[in-house]
Amino acid sequence: METQSPESPLLSLVEQIKQAALQEQTQTLAPGSNPSTSPAPSHFQLLGLIDKLRLAVETPTETVLRLIYQPPQNAALRTVMDLGIFPLLMANGKRGVSAVELAERTGAERGLVVRLMRVITALGLCASPEFELYFANDKTPVLTQPIGRDGIPCIYDLTLPTLSQLPTYFREHSYLTPKEYSKSPMQWAVGQSQFEWLAAHKPRQALFNSYMASRRHGKPAWFDVYPVERLTDGVREHPEAVFLVDVGGNQGHDLVRFHDSFPDVKGQLVLQDLPKVVNKAPVGDGDGGRIVSMGYSFLDPQPVKGARAYYFRAIFHDWPDHICRKILVNTVSAMDPTYSRIIISDFVLPDTDVPLFQASLDIQMMSIGSGVERSERQWREMLDEAGLEITGIWCDNPGMESVIEAVRRGSAATAAAAAAAA
Numbered sequence: 029m030e031t032q033s034p035e036s037p038l039l040s041l042v043e044q045i046k047q048a049a050l051q052e053q054t055q056t057l058a059p060g061s062n063p064s065t066s067p068a069p070s071h072f073q074l075l076g077l078i079d080k081l082r083l084a085v086e087t088p089t090e091t092v093l094r095l096i097y098q099p100p101q102n103a104a105l106r107t108v109m110d111l112g113i114f115p116l117l118m119a120n121g122k123r124g125v126s127a128v129e130l131a132e133r134t135g136a137e138r139g140l141v142v143r144l145m146r147v148i149t150a151l152g153l154c155a156s157p158e159f160e161l162y163f164a165n166d167k168t169p170v171l172t173q174p175i176g177r178d179g180i181p182c183i184y185d186l187t188l189p190t191l192s193q194l195p196t197y198f199r200e201h202s203y204l205t206p207k208e209y210s211k212s213p214m215q216w217a218v219g220q221s222q223f224e225w226l227a228a229h230k231p232r233q234a235l236f237n238s239y240m241a242s243r244r245h246g247k248p249a250w251f252d253v254y255p256v257e258r259l260t261d262g263v264r265e266h267p268e269a270v271f272l273v274d275v276g277g278n279q280g281h282d283l284v285r286f287h288d289s290f291p292d293v294k295g296q297l298v299l300q301d302l303p304k305v306v307n308k309a310p311v312g313d314g315d316g317g318r319i320v321s322m323g324y325s326f327l328d329p330q331p332v333k334g335a336r337a338y339y340f341r342a343i344f345h346d347w348p349d350h351i352c353r354k355i356l357v358n359t360v361s362a363m364d365p366t367y368s369r370i371i372i373s374d375f376v377l378p379d380t381d382v383p384l385f386q387a388s389l390d391i392q393m394m395s396i397g398s399g400v401e402r403s404e405r406q407w408r409e410m411l412d413e414a415g416l417e418i419t420g421i422w423c424d425n426p427g428m429e430s431v432i433e434a435v436r437r438g439s440a441a442t443a444a445a446a447a448a449a450a
C-alpha cells in the first residue's frame with residue numbers, strides 16, 4: 029500500500045485538524061467558557077477543516093454521489109419526524125426500541141421503519157448496535173426539542189416544494205435573479221410567498237414561530253456581541269421613552285431575552301409584528317409590563333417615534349432590496365436624528381469562502397420571497413440608499429450573524445457613535 033509522506037496535503041490537513049482540536053479543547057475548558065451558549069471561533073475553524081478533509085479523502089465520484097443522495101435523507105428524516113420516532117427513542121433510554129415495537133407504536137409497517145431508520149442511523153441521529161434495535165444518542169434529544177421537532181417539518185414543508193422546482197423556474201425565467209417578493213419562485217411554484225403561505229397554514233405558522241424562538245438557543249444573543257452601552261449611555265428617562273423596538277420580532281423571544289439580561293434599562297420595550305403573529309405573543313408575564321406588543325406592518329411608516337433603537341433580526345434577508353429600502357425609509361421617518369439608531373442582526377457574507385450554511389440560506393431566502401443574504405458592500409449600499417450610515421459592524425464568530433449599527437446619514441449621532449467606537 030502506498031504511504032503518504034508527512035508533507036502530503038492530506039496529512040498536513042490532519043495536522044491542522046489536530047491543532048484546531050487542541051485549541052478548541054483549551055478554549056472550551058477555559059474558566060467561564062460555555063461552549064453550548066457561545067462556541068469558540070476555533071469551533072467553526074475545526075468544522076471547516078473537517079469539511080476540507082472529507083473533500084480531500086473523497087474521490088470526485090464519491091463527492092457527486094454524496095450530493096445526489098441528499099434529498100432522500102431529508103425526506104426520510106421528515107417522515108421519521110411525522111412518525112414521532114425520536115420521542116420514543118428518548119423515552120426508552122438504555123432499553124432501546126426494536127423495529128417491531130416502533131411499528132406497533134407508530135402504525136408504520138416494520139419493513140418501512142427499518143428502511144427509514146437505516147438512513148437515520150447513518151446520519152448519526154441515533155444508534156443501532158444490534159439488528160433492528162435503536163437507541164437515542166447525543167444528537168437525538170435536539171430532534172425532540174423545538175429547533176428539531178418544529179424546525180425540520182416547518183422548513184421542509186415551507187421550502188421543499190419550491191426548491192424541487194427551482195431549476196425549472198430559472199429555465200423559464202431566463203436565469204434572472206428574482207427581485208419581487210410577489211413574484212418569488214415560491215409564488216410561481218405554489219401560488220404564495222413565505223408569509224402568506226404561513227398565514228394560510230396555521231399549524232405551520234405555529235411551528236415557524238416555535239422554530240424562530242428556538243434557533244438561537246445555545247448561541248450568543250445580539251447583545252452579547254454588540255456593546256449595549258452604546259445605547260444605554262445617555263438614554264432618555266421620561267415615562268413615554270421607548271428604549272427598544274423589535275421590528276418583526278415574531279412572538280417576542282428576543283425582547284424577553286433582552287429584558288432578562290438588562291432588567292434595569294430605562295424605557296419601554298416594544299414588540300412589533302403582523303397582527304396575527306403578535307396577537308398571541310406570550311409577552312407581558314414577568315416582565316413588569318415593560319414589553320408592549322403592537323400589530324404593525326413594517327411596510328407602513330413606523331408609528332413609534334424617537335426610540336433609542338429599532339432592532340431587526342433576520343428581517344432583511346427575507347426581502348429584495350427595494351422592499352428593504354422601503355422598510356428602512358419607514359423607520360428613518362420615525363428616528364430622532366440625534367438619538368435613534370437602527371440595529372440589524374443578520375449575516376454579513378464574506379467576499380470569499382462563504383460558509384456553506386450561509387450560501388445555502390441565501391438560495392432558500394431567494395426561493396421563498398426573493399430575499400438575499402448580503403455582503404458588507406451590499407449592506408452599505410442598501411442602507412446608504414435609505415439615508416443611513418453604518419457606524420459599526422460586530423461579529424465574534426464567522427459562523428454567526430453580525431450586528432450592524434446604523435444612524436441617519438449626516439446626523440449628529442453619526443459623530444457621537446463614531447467617537448464612541450474609536
Ligand SMILES: C[S@@+](CC[C@H](N)C(=O)[O-])C[C@H]1O[C@@H](n2cnc3c(N)ncnc32)[C@H](O)[C@@H]1O
Nearest residue numbers: 240276277278301302305324325326327341342
Ligand atoms: C424570519 S422571521 C424573524 C423573526 C424574529 N425577528 C427572529 O429573528 O426570530 C421574520 C418575521 O417578520 C414578520 N413579518 C413578515 N412580514 C411582516 C410585515 N409586513 N410587518 C411586520 N412583520 C412582518 C414575520 O411574521 C416573522 O415573525
